[in-house]
Amino acid sequence: MVATLIRVTGDRDLAEESAQEAFAQALLRWPRDGIPRRPGAWLTTAARNRAVDTLRRRTVGAAELREVAALSHEPESGDESGVPDDRLRLTFTCCHPALALEARVALTLRTLAGRARTRCRPPSRPATWRRPILRTPTGRRSPRSTGGWRT
Structure with missing residues (x-):
């Protein structure tokens, strides 16, 4: 046997x-x-x-x-930044100090979080930040802008 x-x-x-x-x-x-x-x-x-x-x-x-x-072996790249993760490198690029603060925030949100450009911009007037906005089936209304809760 x-x-x-x-x-x-x-x-x-x-x-x-x-x-x-x-x-x-x-x-x-x-x-x-x-x-x-x-x-x-x-x-x-x-x-x-x-x-x-x-x-x-x-x-x-x-x-x-x-x-x-084979999967654990990473090919050599010409990048000398010392940052191994591409997404982290992209975050650093989006937050570069040469860009304006608003541009950095918008670019970071758009690139990494998938936010649309219009949703990344802050409201134009600081007064709008303080005003509550309610979404109802009839549309948007604000207690200050309409003189009360009427539509």
Whole structure:
């Protein structure tokens, strides 16, 4: 049986380990299920299946390891800023001191938060900041602008 497994797997250690696992499995199953009609064939099949499963696991594990190694390797770039994340680098660019404060805020909100240009601008008059705006099915109304809560 071990010779057959060595021929199938090409690995003596794996063949011996698989044969040992097949015997251990037989000790658990045969008292419960009964001895099969052809015990040698049962042991050989169980050991071969175990060896093939082990080889598959090794192959998949090696492929996953290569994939993780490829993903974790970052190609060298010509950027010498010392900032590894592109989004963080973009934030620093949007907040550059050479830009006006309003432009920095609007550019940062638009670029990183996906805000539209019209929604990034502050209200034109400071008085509008203090005034509450209510949205109702009939439209916008403000208690100060309409002289009360009437529409």
